[in-house]
Amino acid sequence: MTADLVPGCYSCDIQAMERIPAREDVVHTDHWRAALAFNSTLPGWLVVVPARHVTSYAELSEEAAAELGGLLHRLSRALEEVTGCVKVYLMQFAEAEGYSHLHVHVVPRAADHPPEAKGPRVFSFLADDEADWFTESDRDALAARIRAALP
Numbered sequence: 001m002t003a004d005l006v007p008g009c010y011s012c013d014i015q016a017m018e019r020i021p022a023r024e025d026v027v028h029t030d031h032w033r034a035a036l037a038f039n040s041t042l043p044g045w046l047v048v049v050p051a052r053h054v055t056s057y058a059e060l061s062e063e064a065a066a067e068l069g070g071l072l073h074r075l076s077r078a079l080e081e082v083t084g085c086v087k088v089y090l091m092q093f094a095e096a097e098g099y100s101h102l103h104v105h106v107v108p109r110a111a112d113h114p115p116e117a118k119g120p121r122v123f124s125f126l127a128d129d130e131a132d133w134f135t136e137s138d139r140d141a142l143a144a145r146i147r148a149a150l151p
C-alpha cells in the first residue's frame with residue numbers, strides 16, 4: 001500500500017488489491033478508476049474515484065482534474081450504449097460515514113425512469129439491504145459490457 005492510500009477506506013482498500021475485480025475496475029486511467037456501485041439496485045450505476053485518497057476536488061492534482069472530464073464523457077457514452085439511457089446524471093458528495101474518499105456518481109437515467117426518482121431522488125436506488133444488490137458476478141458481467149462499449 002502506498003502512502004497515498006488510507007487503510008480502512010473502502011476505495012483505498014480496493015485500490016490496494018493485487019487483482020481488482022472487473023466490477024471495481026470498469027476502466028482506470030492514470031488518476032481515476034470507475035467501479036460499479038456495490039449497493040445500487042439500478043443497473044449501470046458507476047462511481048469514479050481518484051487512485052489516491054482525496055476528499056475534495058481542491059486536493060486533486062492538475063493532471064487528475066484535467067483527466068476527469070474526458071473519462072466522464074467516455075463513461076457517459078458507454079452507459080448510453082449499454083443501458084439505452086437518455087441521459088447520465090453526475091453527482092459528488094462523499095458524505096456517507098466511511099466513504100469520504102471523493103467519488104463521482106455516474107448514473108444512467110432511462111426514458112422510463114420513475115418520475116418520483118428523478119434528479120437527486122435517484123439515490124432511492126441505493127439500498128442498505130445486501131439482499132437487494134446485484135450479485136458480484138452480475139456486476140462483473142455488466143462491467144465487462146460497459147468496458148467493451150467505451151469509446
Ligand SMILES: [Zn+2]
Nearest residue numbers: 009012053101
Ligand atoms: Zn480512500
